[in-house]
Amino acid sequence: MTSSLIDKWLKTDRRIAWPRACALCADTVADDRGICDGCRGDLAWLTHSCVYCALALAPDTATTVCRHCQRSPAFDRALAACHYDEAMAWLVGSLKFRGRIAHARVLARLLAERVGAADWPGCDLLLPVPLHAASFRRRGFNQAERIAHHLGARLGVPVAGHGLRRLRATQRQSTLSVAARAANVRGAFTCDRDLTGCRVAIVDDVITTTRTARAVAEVVRAAGATHVMCLAPARA
Template sequence: MRRDALIRSWHRLHAWLLPWRCLLCGDAGRERLDLCAACAGELPRNTTCCARCALPLPAPAALCGACQRRPPPWDAAWAPFRYGWPLDRLEARYKFGRDLAAGRTLAELWRSLPPPSPRPALILPVPLHRARLRQRGYNQALELARPLGRTLGVPVRHDLLLRRRATAAQTELDAAARRRNVRGAFALREDMALPSHVALLDDVMTTGATLAECARVLRRAGVARVEVWALARAPQRRPDRS
């Protein structure tokens, strides 16, 4: 109770000294959120999507075509937002612009949403290689996972899943190249036992290549149920017809 009272006092002090301001338009934000009601209402929810990979779909369906043909190496996915305007702007500012206020806002958005049930016993954020971590200064997946884990009462561990080699940025690669790029890039600490139900967490899922490689590592370690959680899921790219 004392901790909750201190948190409430901090939020009142913050609102008095530094009022919440919308990071997108500059208007007054809502309590504990640097987004106004109008901009928050524009965030693209991923309500119609594949149950297995969270790919946004035009109409309700249990599984997308790709998951029907070749199911991914995880059991279910949770991605509450689609990667599109204006969430993509906040994500870019957080991930590449070192805008920690944008990251805090994204974390608050995520932790306010109901999680899948049953909850996993452990959350593992996708790791960065130490060279990329030094360059960026923080792991965006870990910083999103920590407040979410506290809200859900699920432990978060960043020291179990390791990125053992540096990989090229996935941004400009196609799906096949992304799979090759991360093949064999991850490993688990040998001295740690894992629970039977684990959630892998990343900020954005595009093709799912990175999460799939991490999921295979967990499967080989004997994890019975692997879920993938991402704040946002990118829509399927249309083939270039030019």
């Protein structure tokens, strides 16, 4: 995507009214996908990635596991719909920081399409990564929860409405170095829900270094989950 296209998104932002306008270019769409055929065709779909962390792999390699997960798998399974390029950054960023709630449905639909096309083992429960109470009050919603509810409706999987909490406000992960991200979320979550025998999928907006989802996975496993997976619309 070029900078001129991003300028177009910004100029047409006020005219975007999902589902009658494309969330990326504001052209008319005839159905409820939220993205026109042209923009959908330009999306950088993540079709070859590590099965355990969704990290993009070279398209010409036969392996399905990245070198990091060969030593220590991040999750039992992970999947993301698209690369975190400018288009996905626009969709996610507008949802999180500009209150474009309709983008949650668009992102969930993209993720549901990717799940449907992949060898996804299925799960019993979706667990959106929680916001701290102060962040929730400031933003007014949890973007991961909004995505999870739309995704759950498409997949026929319930979404956990309680039990998983963020204990303390953490710094924004994108502002930290890779080394600092693990420390930033260490001990930040708790789960007081009985997940004994459950196959759960953690849902976030973007998978970057996996540190946040790993911290969630730790408390979810301690609560009894037998399989912990991770889903996100985008993978950085």
